[in-house]
Amino acid sequence: MHSLLEVPEAKYARAAASPLAIARALAEHFAQSAVERDKTGGTPKAERDALRQSGLLGLIVPRELGGLGATWADTLQIVREIARADSSVAHVFAFQHLLLATIRLFGNPSQWRPLFEQTAGKDWFWGNALNPLDTRTVATRQDDGGFEFDGRKSFCSGAIDSDMLIASGVDPASGKLIIAALPTDRAGIELFPDWDNMGQRQTDSGSAAFHRVRIARSEVLAEPGPLSSPFACLRPLIAQLILSNIYLGIAEGALEEARRYTLGQSRAWPAAGVDSAGKDPYVLSTYGEFWVGVEGARLLTDRAAHALDAAWVRDLDLKEAERGEVAVHVASAKVATTRVGLDLTSRMFEVAGARATTASLRFDRYWRNLRTHSLHDPVAYKVRELGDWALNGSHPTPSFYS
Amino acid sequence: MHSLLEVPEAKYARAAASPLAIARALAEHFAQSAVERDKTGGTPKAERDALRQSGLLGLIVPRELGGLGATWADTLQIVREIARADSSVAHVFAFQHLLLATIRLFGNPSQWRPLFEQTAGKDWFWGNALNPLDTRTVATRQDDGGFEFDGRKSFCSGAIDSDMLIASGVDPASGKLIIAALPTDRAGIELFPDWDNMGQRQTDSGSAAFHRVRIARSEVLAEPGPLSSPFACLRPLIAQLILSNIYLGIAEGALEEARRYTLGQSRAWPAAGVDSAGKDPYVLSTYGEFWVGVEGARLLTDRAAHALDAAWVRDLDLKEAERGEVAVHVASAKVATTRVGLDLTSRMFEVAGARATTASLRFDRYWRNLRTHSLHDPVAYKVRELGDWALNGSHPTPSFYS
């Protein structure tokens, strides 16, 4: 269908183009096959390799370590750009950066510095095997201070075809969550291509099995460790803000798609008494609603990104209340993008018309992708958190979801 | 996967079981393969044949003509019952009755009486090729008073595998819509298996071509003719009320499916502090919203059916204002079922959780089916019609959509 040769952004182009320009070119390229790949599902191997070649996998890796040194605001803007065209690829691309942040926030410099450097230098793609709600993987402490992981893990987005993994298990002795960074080809790791869902079909968010997998002490992210400080607690906020940007990107992509269709294909309804769908008073008011919704969600999302950047540079000086403020901004963005996106991706058909339901267009993928992804954690509890803030002045309690 | 032999309602069972009991058994049967057939699309041949064998195709045919003599309220209740399990089959089954109503309302007794009798006696399945918005089929008047149909027609639900067709063409001389009832195997009729949409995937709502198809004068439904009286203008109201019942059936099916999943599979969200999803305050409030919505829509829909029945027996005595009142009831049901159904089929995932998005369940088919079908004609114009009634006391102007 498409080959890497068609991707204009090969490694040697990195120096010349801005990351955003590279991302836009990639997104345009991904868009051409998005409909077909939504149908087939599976691993977007070509697209993953294109991302490897693009240099964008080191987006947030500091320049001194060979990366692009992007801010979170820039990184998330690029996530959104890709999500407009393909929210599955956007997901695994965004989680690349979430996993890098995990190393940065939970690990010590002797861990994250070389891992960052190699990620940028070798274009490593990171995969996820961390799901803290799935406690079936047992992490047994070894005499050398390392662990042995044994058991299953679900929702391992982007683990297949990854170079490195962030994995977790529960230490039965301490009850603690042990998080480690290790090569995907480590003996005993089995990744199942069993992700077949109604949406986000190319995220490979299937299951994995650890068969007595050895983890070296140096691979365990224990110093300072998970959620060990307000700074470390930025991790769930990055996750949530990634989701917001993907939802928003889906909504923006759907709006643009709807617009093209209404202008190019939709017919005026006879009872409207107008000569084109673009003049129908109800079509116009629906687009107006879309606009207000998307604009508000976009501003909330962008503000949260800037707040995150400000908190990120504070490092371990970040105070609990400062982290709490970022959490409120992120939650606001999450709620708004979820609501606006679900509304838009469902009602886009009302401004396109019956013929827009043809399977060849797969316009339903916007709703399916957003509906699937927005269940990551219940939006009702984000609303509740915001209420606790608005009423009681209480910041969200840090957890892997707040 | 399933065979007709497994369907308990064969012809000889007709006398014993009530139509509703037969329909429920069929619906249960259809439900077993609904997920698979949503995937494959195409013609639900086995299900269509089961309907033929069930005797339900003559549901509204009077008993004296060999049918079951059901009211519209009963007929629509059965449509809804089937739609809970399979809204594609419900669609073609419901349109069977819309097409019979078309013959009854637009034709004369020497036309509808024998056609009704044969439908009941031979278990004819009627297909649709009437779409009045598609004016590409030319109906050229012949010397013998008949017509020759030539050209294409879109949205021909249930035409494939039908025994008889209701078709339309435009007479270039008069500009009038010519509607005829004719055998599907008439020379020159070509039906394309080209329906491949995101929803209602087994309705075969694809296209047809008429290659100089001869229509006898006696096959033309010209006396009293389309929309020729308030009584004849019940036709679009039957169509709209069928849609409402299908939307409501989809919503009811989705609610029941969601309920089963929440109770059986969903996990309590940690932050809820409860031990089962069924105690989560936000899960409960969402189900409460679903309930109020569905109940209100159900009452509106049932009321409209009773109003239709009362108008139906009035025959040509039906007054314009009486028809108008039915139209208002039908439009109210249409708007409510559309709104409630779209909301429920999208938010059902919020009470089921992320794992309910697995493709094996295909829970998204409820939304895809309803979203697709609810674009039959713009709901915005139904709302406007109701506003014109509520404010100006003007009944909807009869047309093929009002």
Added chain:
Amino acid sequence: MHSLLEVPEAKYARAAASPLAIARALAEHFAQSAVERDKTGGTPKAERDALRQSGLLGLIVPRELGGLGATWADTLQIVREIARADSSVAHVFAFQHLLLATIRLFGNPSQWRPLFEQTAGKDWFWGNALNPLDTRTVATRQDDGGFEFDGRKSFCSGAIDSDMLIASGVDPASGKLIIAALPTDRAGIELFPDWDNMGQRQTDSGSAAFHRVRIARSEVLAEPGPLSSPFACLRPLIAQLILSNIYLGIAEGALEEARRYTLGQSRAWPAAGVDSAGKDPYVLSTYGEFWVGVEGARLLTDRAAHALDAAWVRDLDLKEAERGEVAVHVASAKVATTRVGLDLTSRMFEVAGARATTASLRFDRYWRNLRTHSLHDPVAYKVRELGDWALNGSHPTPSFYS
């Protein structure tokens, strides 16, 4: 402003006119001064006396006891009729019947039969001093089996100018709520004209004080007693359904008022490009939304009334599950009328325009009345109850609010 002489329905007219006709005439009469009385607040003495003279205070009193023998459906229809014009008077009129129901459900025949007979014969107006959430009134058991009530009570709707009271106190010995029926002029009862609220301004829902008020044993409604059986537990359902009918009546009154204004006074907005407000596409769609909402709420409310009537005649044979089913119907009506009414009474201004805000019209009273009255108990918990039913199949747990 208006005198009783102007009320056409005096006692001698009772025999001739139907209760509904009498209520309509009264409502029309009340409407003429509703704006002024909303401004002044206080006791609607003339209107209360007109109700006394009308014979409607014995609406649900059986004919053999001298009443009109109306069903609950009829009674609530009349409440709604009055609420269209004046929701304050509708409130106290409806509570008359709630208090009669309280005697019937909580008392024994030797109590309710004579009280019903005297109510019908002497046109007694009953007042409320029961608020179970206000536990400040102490009921001390006396040697003769009676009680002495001492303390304050809030939200005593219609107590001022009443002939009889239903009052409650808490027995410190048993912790039980003691409910009694007694004459309003009993020594020690003090009623304060301290109700001054933003809505429902003539309900006199102010406070009362009991100064060592003696209650005879025969006045205590202890056999079978409060909420003592599924039948007795119809009491809160009657209360809730009264609220629904008042909310619906307010919405219907507001819709009719808005309609008159839009047609008679509103100007077309220049950008609409139409020559009258009644042709504006957005005005029409808003009226369409109003219509669908009100119609659905009306059907739910009427259904609940019929279910209540069916339960009411079952007397002590009423089963818990049967009572539970009525509770579900009532809660559905309550939620729908609250939502629809709040939306309509706020958005009615959008179809009337800026000039409709003039204080002389007091159109805001519809919203103020509904907003105030709909806080009787939180609608969120009605939604939750419905969710518990829809999901878990659990009927609402009987209480004074469920």
Added chain:
Amino acid sequence: MHSLLEVPEAKYARAAASPLAIARALAEHFAQSAVERDKTGGTPKAERDALRQSGLLGLIVPRELGGLGATWADTLQIVREIARADSSVAHVFAFQHLLLATIRLFGNPSQWRPLFEQTAGKDWFWGNALNPLDTRTVATRQDDGGFEFDGRKSFCSGAIDSDMLIASGVDPASGKLIIAALPTDRAGIELFPDWDNMGQRQTDSGSAAFHRVRIARSEVLAEPGPLSSPFACLRPLIAQLILSNIYLGIAEGALEEARRYTLGQSRAWPAAGVDSAGKDPYVLSTYGEFWVGVEGARLLTDRAAHALDAAWVRDLDLKEAERGEVAVHVASAKVATTRVGLDLTSRMFEVAGARATTASLRFDRYWRNLRTHSLHDPVAYKVRELGDWALNGSHPTPSFYS
């Protein structure tokens, strides 16, 4: 009740305090009597004089002309600050700046420079008599190039107690709207204290009569004249953005008021099973909804202000498309603040409870003020404009309302 002596910001304080600090102090002062003044209506004379003394009437007057040289962003922030406490005073204060902008945009430097200078120097309060939809005032051209105004004018906010007026009449010869700046005490001007509305009760938005009022040629704002350039067309955008800020201020004030009440006065509902209202899951989710809504609206409103400031400094260089972009931002803010504000001011009672409806609190004033003010022009047409932009790429067509 309160005297000017209690206002800490007298003229001599101007130099020391920032405008925002002055505004906050004034708002706090206004808040103390806001409830009482909402009841009485009429002219807020003391508050108007306090504004005169505060120096804030020259907020947007450049420093070189004696004013405070504030940006529009700063000015609107102050409008919002005052609106939180008193939206009537905020209205007339904001219109002061709209009227100054009118002079600036429609007049020539020899007009606006001295008028600005005198406004700042003499603390002139400007009143509005411009309503372009009311065409009853005839402007007859005189031989000297001046006009004579004769006829009525409605919605003259802040004209009573003003020092200067912006008035309009229609020239029957040209059909053009003639706008003039003139002293309020000019012979022949009659201002009626006839504003008595359900909301915004102290804006004096009543009627005026011009009895053959002489307007000098130099008082007519004809060069460059009304809506004469993209720059001049900023005038309606300023008006609309003022409205947004007032709506947002009302919403913010209501949210703060609700919060105080829930925390200090509301009781936990028994069925909630919590010990304070602040822990009720539905109270929390409602506050969460409020928060997301207000935050989104605030960002949209602030962005529009910054866009306005950027356009304002462009002066006559401002291009049509640039003005169009500001118009889109302003319309987005208008729609969002209207929606969010109406929702919040109605639902605030659901988190406060029944007792919050007491007339002494007048919490309903938030809804009454917003409901009244939000009818300035139909929000439906703002939504339509945004739809025309989102779909067709068409900027709003400049008019006095777009």
